[in-house]
Amino acid sequence: MDHTVTSSAEPALIALDWGTSSLRGFLMDGEAGILAERASAHGIQNLPQPGPAGFEAALAGLCGDWLDAYPSLPVVAGGMVGSAQGWVEAPYVATPADAATLAGHAARVKTAAGRVIPIAPGVLHDAPDGIPDVMRGEEIQIAGALAENADWARNACVAMPGTHSKWVRVADGRITGFSSYMTGELFAVLKTHSLLGRLMPADREASPEDEDEAFAIGIRAAQAAGPGDLPHQLFATRTLGLTKRLPAESLAHYLSGLLIGHELRSGLAALRTEFPADTPLLLIGDPRLCRRYTRGLAGFGVTPTAQLGNTAPRGLFQFAAAAGLLPSAAASAGPAVTASITSAP
Amino acid sequence: MDHTVTSSAEPALIALDWGTSSLRGFLMDGEAGILAERASAHGIQNLPQPGPAGFEAALAGLCGDWLDAYPSLPVVAGGMVGSAQGWVEAPYVATPADAATLAGHAARVKTAAGRVIPIAPGVLHDAPDGIPDVMRGEEIQIAGALAENADWARNACVAMPGTHSKWVRVADGRITGFSSYMTGELFAVLKTHSLLGRLMPADREASPEDEDEAFAIGIRAAQAAGPGDLPHQLFATRTLGLTKRLPAESLAHYLSGLLIGHELRSGLAALRTEFPADTPLLLIGDPRLCRRYTRGLAGFGVTPTAQLGNTAPRGLFQFAAAAGLLPSAAASAGPAVTASITSAP
Numbered sequence: 001m002d003h004t005v006t007s008s009a010e011p012a013l014i015a016l017d018w019g020t021s022s023l024r025g026f027l028m029d030g031e032a033g034i035l036a037e038r039a040s041a042h043g044i045q046n047l048p049q050p051g052p053a054g055f056e057a058a059l060a061g062l063c064g065d066w067l068d069a070y071p072s073l074p075v076v077a078g079g080m081v082g083s084a085q086g087w088v089e090a091p092y093v094a095t096p097a098d099a100a101t102l103a104g105h106a107a108r109v110k111t112a113a114g115r116v117i118p119i120a121p122g123v124l125h126d127a128p129d130g131i132p133d134v135m136r137g138e139e140i141q142i143a144g145a146l147a148e149n150a151d152w153a154r155n156a157c158v159a160m161p162g163t164h165s166k167w168v169r170v171a172d173g174r175i176t177g178f179s180s181y182m183t184g185e186l187f188a189v190l191k192t193h194s195l196l197g198r199l200m201p202a203d204r205e206a207s208p209e210d211e212d213e214a215f216a217i218g219i220r221a222a223q224a225a226g227p228g229d230l231p232h233q234l235f236a237t238r239t240l241g242l243t244k245r246l247p248a249e250s251l252a253h254y255l256s257g258l259l260i261g262h263e264l265r266s267g268l269a270a271l272r273t274e275f276p277a278d279t280p281l282l283l284i285g286d287p288r289l290c291r292r293y294t295r296g297l298a299g300f301g302v303t304p305t306a307q308l309g310n311t312a313p314r315g316l317f318q319f320a321a322a323a324g325l326l327p328s329a330a331a332s333a334g335p336a337v338t339a340s341i342t343s344a345p
Numbered sequence: 346m347d348h349t350v351t352s353s354a355e356p357a358l359i360a361l362d363w364g365t366s367s368l369r370g371f372l373m374d375g376e377a378g379i380l381a382e383r384a385s386a387h388g389i390q391n392l393p394q395p396g397p398a399g400f401e402a403a404l405a406g407l408c409g410d411w412l413d414a415y416p417s418l419p420v421v422a423g424g425m426v427g428s429a430q431g432w433v434e435a436p437y438v439a440t441p442a443d444a445a446t447l448a449g450h451a452a453r454v455k456t457a458a459g460r461v462i463p464i465a466p467g468v469l470h471d472a473p474d475g476i477p478d479v480m481r482g483e484e485i486q487i488a489g490a491l492a493e494n495a496d497w498a499r500n501a502c503v504a505m506p507g508t509h510s511k512w513v514r515v516a517d518g519r520i521t522g523f524s525s526y527m528t529g530e531l532f533a534v535l536k537t538h539s540l541l542g543r544l545m546p547a548d549r550e551a552s553p554e555d556e557d558e559a560f561a562i563g564i565r566a567a568q569a570a571g572p573g574d575l576p577h578q579l580f581a582t583r584t585l586g587l588t589k590r591l592p593a594e595s596l597a598h599y600l601s602g603l604l605i606g607h608e609l610r611s612g613l614a615a616l617r618t619e620f621p622a623d624t625p626l627l628l629i630g631d632p633r634l635c636r637r638y639t640r641g642l643a644g645f646g647v648t649p650t651a652q653l654g655n656t657a658p659r660g661l662f663q664f665a666a667a668a669g670l671l672p673s674a675a676a677s678a679g680p681a682v683t684a685s686i687t688s689a690p
Contacts, residue, residue, distance in 0.1 A: 132588045186579070189538050229572070231527045262572075263577075269571055
């Protein structure tokens with residue numbers, strides 16, 4: 001993928017969003033505008049060769065020409081590249097955390113060509129119940145989202161659907177707490193490896209109406225659930241299929257609604273009890289998944305304040321600015337740079 | 346395995362407990378005593394050859410000599426052998442159901458030698474929430490348990506820990522309702538196929554003290570859970586390991602406590618709200634697993650009334666009696682035939 005945006009602006013930053021399964025590079029100008037972007041499958045678990053040389057090779061493969069053309073341009077990175085399995089480990093920083101905290105605790109790696117790349121740390125939250133929680137990569141997306149709107153920076157709840165969804169509390173520009181939910185991984189593991197997937201056909205899709213209905217049944221089951229009921233309600237994915245109360249093609253959508261519904265039930269309970277009234281609820285994530293969450297939220301009578309696209313480049317820009325790698329004017333909040341911000345219906 | 350019990354009693358029944366992964370045969374006398382028992386790995390998913398001939402071969406392999414020695418002895422079977430993937434399908438019967446209901450809806454298969462074997466059906470319960478639930482095999486164990494104690498037959502809650510645990514309501518000698526929990530399968534699938542298993546060492550065991558502590562932390566987390574919190578609490582299996590708050594060897598025990606705790610939370614809530622006060626709580630299942638549940642129940646301040654061993658042979662005997670295959674006197678409730686019934690501590 002190589003999208004080059006026509007612009008007369010000068011490049012000011014090479015930003016790397018480096019995850020488990022993909023590497024994305026952004027050539028950015030001094031106002032957080034994206035001049036060009038590229039992606040490869042060279043996530044940290046899929047490098048072209050093992051060890052540090054694999055990271056070098058993946059980086060050179062994706063944007064060696066940028067590095068050559070702009071030898072003095074700063075390069076920053078965030079995501080799993082800073083994990084224990086990454087290029088260099090950037091240990092978690094504790095909440096509360098903002099872009100300045102991330103910059104102050106960045107790890108640094110020096111390339112063979114002598115370029116120093118700061119890598120953002122993840123964030124650790126110690127919940128009052130004594131159970132710690134961690135994120136790595138989402139803190140960069142949050143920094144990007146908050147740069148887009150000063151109201152959100154003051155106070156917001158950010159729901160980030162995914163393999164390990166995050167519900168993040170933001171106050172005074174900082175991440176003050178968060179909870180992870182294994183929703184996406186539970187869905188994938190149960191569908192692929194448990195009895196529940198056996199009745200799901202691999203070669204047929206539910207009609208949109210059947211999909212909606214099965215998803216809604218899952219959401220309603222979650223709304224009716226008492227504490228501890230999920231392991232029982234999961235089994236219904238099988239019995240609804242065995243008894244043909246739901247078409248086989250719909251079973252995955254019941255399971256999806258049930259799991260997302262449980263996450264929403266828990267996340268919204270925290271939103272209602274632990275956040276100020278009228279706290280904006282933002283959704284950040286894959287657009288298709290966000291639509292699913294928006295449908296689920298509607299079942300709870302909740303409309304998200306906004307659904308954001310990929311805020312990682314903007315977050316990496318904020319991280320670079322906080323690290324002193326950009327002219328100081330660039331660090332201030334400007335207009336939204338992603339075209340993908342949309343108001344929720 | 347071949348245990349032959351010295352007895353002068355005459356054989357009256359060959360009872361087959363035929364599950365997914367094992368086949369157990371019992372030579373029983375006219376008072377439900379076990380004269381001999383045998384087991385093989387020829388469960389319905391592991392037959393010596395495909396199709397009906399595989400069932401014939403497995404049966405002949407396990408107890409061909411019994412069949413030859415007692416050509417007129419009745420043979421009955423229960424468990425997954427009656428499922429859609431079994432020898433012949435015995436479709437589910439609806440609650441309420443007792444041994445007579447099972448006998449009245451038995452499927453029958455005729456062996457090559459001309460012997461007719463009644464196979465017990467499973468049971469389907471239509472819960473008030475519109476979600477159906479099913480069991481197959483447990484209904485036989487329940488019939489066996491109720492034959493051991495007339496008080497339990499009148500009113501009991503039977504918890505059956507396992508891959509798909511069952512919490513069963515018994516009233517007036519019949520199964521009147523039940524809920525399945527995917528607890529055992531969730532544990533296995535998450536440990537083997539999810540991120541949660543990655544930090545669990547395959548080659549080291551927790552000390553008994555560490556195991557107890559981690560299990561108790563999981564139970565307490567379940568006790569503190571609000572609706573929908575499980576997908577978040579599961580993630581703590583990872584974060585407790587990442588942050589070294591729990592030794593890696595303990596993580597599986599936290600996960601076990603968390604999942605069992607959720608099942609207990611839900612099952613006990615139903616016991617308290619939907620059953621008469623002072624309803625006996627019986628545990629039936631693998632003794633090691635039952636010990637885990639007993640420890641979990643203690644965290645909830647609950648002591649099970651009794652823990653039973655393998656009640657399937659006695660249940661198959663009740664099924665055979667209800668089917669009219671035994672002298673009528675044999676169908677009455679007698680003393681406990683399994684030596685494994687123990688009072689809980």
